[in-house]
Amino acid sequence: MKKTASIPEIYAAAVHRSDTCEFARLLGMEVTEIEGGCVRVAMSTEGTKNAHGTTHGGAIFAIADHAFGIAANMDGIDQIAISAYIRYFSVPAAGTLEAVARRVSETERTSVYTVDVYSGERLVASFEGVGFKIGVPGKKG
Template identity: 35%
Template sequence: MNEDKLKKFFQRDRFAAYNGITLEKVEPGYAVTKMVVTENHLNGVDIIQGGAIFTLADLAFAAAANSYGQVTVGINANISYFKASSGKILMAEAKEVSSSSKIANYNVDVFNEKHELIARLTLMGYKKDKPIEFE
């Protein structure tokens, strides 16, 4: 898959865009996303809201899992939060762990700008019998 086409395709993810998440890099089975933290990403105790971290990691998974050109959707996810981040930038790096004809497994690590591990998301994706349709 062409990286530019994939980046353009994932700009259609309106929820991620609304939350300021960008797709920085994508290649087969691998992707990196970025989020500049704003006041809107903070929870009631002034740390980054868990859902914002999950959304950042979920887009990295989606890009990596769909990078082969076959529609793949998440069917199971588990997140572990290791550290609250006080930084201004979060990055998520998705890496394929295993893949079969129908199921793919990914780990997504979330780091701040000091490269401190903030969270890890493990996801399972289901590969549909449908190619990605580019505009």
Template identity: 35%
Template sequence: MSTQPNPAGSMTPDELARATAEAMYAADACSRALGFELLEARPGYARLRMTVRDDFLNGHRICHGGLIFTLADSAFAFACNSYNINTVASGCSIEFLRPVQGGEVLTAEAVEQTLSGRTGIYDIRVANRAEETVAMFRGKSAQIKGNVIPTES
């Protein structure tokens, strides 16, 4: 029997969601390199922010859709892993609703719609500073083996 502490076992659901998100963020080189900020995490929910840098602009001088997708996908990942069960995407889609200029600040808010067994569905709204929706992303998650942070004592 291990004598290691059981950090996940003594936390409230909100504390566990935040600790899981912080551990994931520390291991997520992509989100950090792109300058994503983790603003909030709680069970089934996450909110991230990014500033649209000049190197995020496409040939039309608007934010590349792939970067908007990546922001939404990262928010999805933090929300669906918030229960400290390793969870991956099994599918997703995005609708781009308005162009985004350089220098804009985008916020992605991921909200769990349903969690049934090992499968979840999450809607992620990406909004600009004016709170206008610029994209809607829907992700389907699948829980896999393991935990983000240790659970066994």
């Protein structure tokens, strides 16, 4: 996969953590862009087929969850997922998946992110993740 990363320097640490994540490396996930509050992650579908010969739902969930994790941890406050939900809409074409994560809500202790997963122009899944802030200064988890 060709890197076309557009990453502002302020997010370099978050992207580095993502790039060194064993699971992300195993699946070949790459952050391709961080802009306007959105995080984009790409992954090849090669080697992700299920018994039906289509991309495994777990692979689609994995890229969505990874994009959510990066987006939730970009601002320097550690967050962990406390819930996640995904809806599958269509079978992706062979090639590349792209997940686009954005924050939709935030409180002092939690945040909510949506992630849309695309195969080309086709929306294949929509994911919602709730993050819990474990790194809030002066607060006990």
